[in-house]
Amino acid sequence: MVKFNDEQLIEFKRLVSRYPQGKQKSALLPVLHLAQQSFGNWLSAETLDYVAELLEIKPIEVYEVATFYSMYNLKPVGTYMFEVCQTGPCMLRGSDDIIKYIGEKLSIKPGETTTDGLFTLKTVECLGACGYAPMMQMGKHYREHLTKEKVDAIIEDCRKNAAINN
Amino acid sequence: MGVKLLLEKAHVEGIRSYEVYRREGGYRSVEKALKTMSTDAIVEEVKKSGLRGRGGAGFPAGMKWSFIAKPEGVPRHLVCNADESEPGTFKDRYLMENIPHLLIEGLIVSSYALGSHDTYIYIRGEYAWIVDILENAIGEAKANGWLGKNILGTGFDCEIHVQRGAGAYICGEETALIESLEGKRGNPRLKPPFPAIKGLWERPTVVNNVETLASVVPIINLGGEEYAKIGVGRSTGTKLISACGNINKPGVYEIDMTISVEEFIYSDEYCGGIANGKRLKACIPGGSSVPILPANLLLKTAKGETRYMNYESLSDGGFATGSMLGSGGFIVLDEDQCVVKNTYTLARFYRHESCGQCSPCREGTGWMEKLLLRLENGQGKISDIDLLWDIQSKIEGNTICPLGDAAAWPVAAAIRHFRDEFEWHVTHAEEAQKRNFGLAHYADARQLVSA
Ligand SMILES: Cc1cc2nc3c(=O)[nH]c(=O)nc-3n(C[C@H](O)[C@H](O)[C@H](O)COP(=O)(O)O)c2cc1C
Ligand code: SF4
Ligand code: FES
DSSP: OOOOHHHHHHHHHHHHHHHHHTOGGHHHHHHHHHHHHHTTTTHHHHHHHHHHHOOOOOOOHHHHHHHHHHHSSSSOOSSSEEEEEEEEHHHTTTTHHHHHHHHHHTOOTOOOOOOOOOOOEEEEOOOOOOGOOOOEEEEEEEEEOHHHHHHHHHHHHHHHHHHOOO | OOSSSSTTTTSSSTTTSSSEEEEEEEEHHHHHHHHHHOHHHHHHHHHHOOOOTTTTTTBBHHHHHTTOOTTOOHHHHHHEOOOOOTTTTHHHHHHHOOOHHHHHHHHHHHHHHHSEEEEEEEEEETTTHHHHHHHHHHHHHHHHTSSSETTTTEEEEEEEEEOOSSOOGGSSSSSHHHHTTTTTTOOOOSSSTTTTTGGGGSSSSEEEHHHHHHHHHHHHHOHHHHHHHHHTTTESSSSEEEEESBSOEEEEEEEETBBHHHHHHHHHTTOOOOGGGGGEEEEEEEBSSOOOOOOHHHHOOOTTTTSSHHHHHHHTTHHHHOOOOTTTTEEETTTTOOOOHHHHHHHHHHHHOOOOSHHHHHHHHHHHHHHHHHHHHOOOOOHHHHHHHHHHHHHOOOOOTTHHHHHHHHHHHHHHHHHHHHHHHHHHHHHHHOOOSSSSTTHHHHHHHHO
16 A cells, blocks of 8 residues: 655655645645655556545546646656657757667667566656757666767666666 | 856855855945835835846836735735746856855845735746755855845844755746745746736735846945846846857857847857857747747848847747747757657657646647657658647637737748758658758858958
């Protein structure tokens, strides 16, 4: 069963406290971020129901929102998600080549996860880093000015970290 | 070197921290405004400054502020739009990352002027690490008495909260942003009522861009009249431009709006010229939504006059031969780039970001994307180009929010100025798969100017 631990509940309360009484639904987006981060980087139906219960709103109000915004993962994703920007300004600086290179290197297409569950490749639209293209988001941070060599190094780092954590 | 009002101190060592920011003269505008000015006087200074909204539409900020309704007993809110998702635009990020206290300072003065006791910064969800930077700055400001209860003993209470979005360009549109802040899908609202009357939780609300609110700091420090002397005509003050694409020095530059487009692109102080010794083909000067211009119309207007980096000059000639300053997202294409492909990626972007409420936008963006992909892949017909034109013309002006227009304009402008390149993709389908069209007749106007 999904349930926030004490620390997560404190954060939940802090989020809700930022809005007037009775307007706790306003905390929905941040609470979904918190839930995603707390429960394996994706949002299951069970998690969505739990969030609805916590915020005292109807489950449909949560489903509507979870399906609208692109940052919520509605199915499991790899430990490391490479979200590579493919919009105009990045395309002008070679993002297509980077997407292709990552795909070939990991033997996956955009939208897929490697069989070992380590990597997901996703193409995304402009992330506000157009001057530092090509780029991708990896977790909380951006990796910018990507080259094939940089991609190699990032993948190697991820594999090393995964090995340590196992 | 032009005047810098926002980024002057952005590279002072440690400026992200409160101590250094304060030592460099930070928070003076809060002292001046809260201790010596009435709220009406602040609005008046902002009006005098001529400051126009920096989020894209360029609406006069002081006028917007004066529209806010003040019904008895109903709280009002200021909301800072930090959604920054227009392709080509990354200036607000730069400001928030490098000099976060400048935004917080502007927010305190603006909240005071508008009577907002709970002010929200709505930031795009992907800027996750900037949330930490802002919350840290807010914490420092509060610890030093600039936020919280009874600020500077004036009786004014104010809190600033940071709200993260979750990936949706449409939430930059102010009524979609308000919906999102209420915990809903980002579906833009029908106007009227305008947010100034009924906004967040049906309360009077002002939504302004990050850069607009940061600009309130120099306006208060200098006075509106002095601020208005910088720049030219109705383009007062300084503007942040985020430059990207095929240039030598992509990045964020603060300009006073008197420099020419040519200087901005070629001078070493700014973009440093076209990368790899290539020639300039085209440019989208104000974020992906504004019309693309071929080099010859970019550096000079249709009348043959020098084009400048300001609201009036960039839009000189209307959509027939001009463009817009927009959000300041300056996207440069060199001679090797394909206009059809670039337009395709933008059409895909708008299809992806349409909220789906209005059929012209929901369906039209999808059709445009498909047609453009077909043309790009050499499978298009000449009649597809006319169909594209027809679709974009039927979206424009027929939707709830301006995203429909924003999706239509780039397609219209690309066909208007680069129709031969589109046709070449049909008539030379095989060749078009192997190489790009190149510069063709869009002479680099710079080459024609005698030294
Ligand atoms: C589709 C769409 C996206 C927008 N995105 C942004 C944005 O990311 N940031 C922003 O400040 N304004 C954006 N705007 C403009 C806002 O609706 C609003 O005009 C602006 O926040 C007002 O602030 P300003 O007057 O200070 O510019 C967008 C508008 C539309 C139609
Ligand atoms: S124009 Fe597009 S984005 Fe705007 S409300 Fe209509 S469908 Fe939604
Ligand atoms: S286009 Fe890729 S970050 Fe803007």
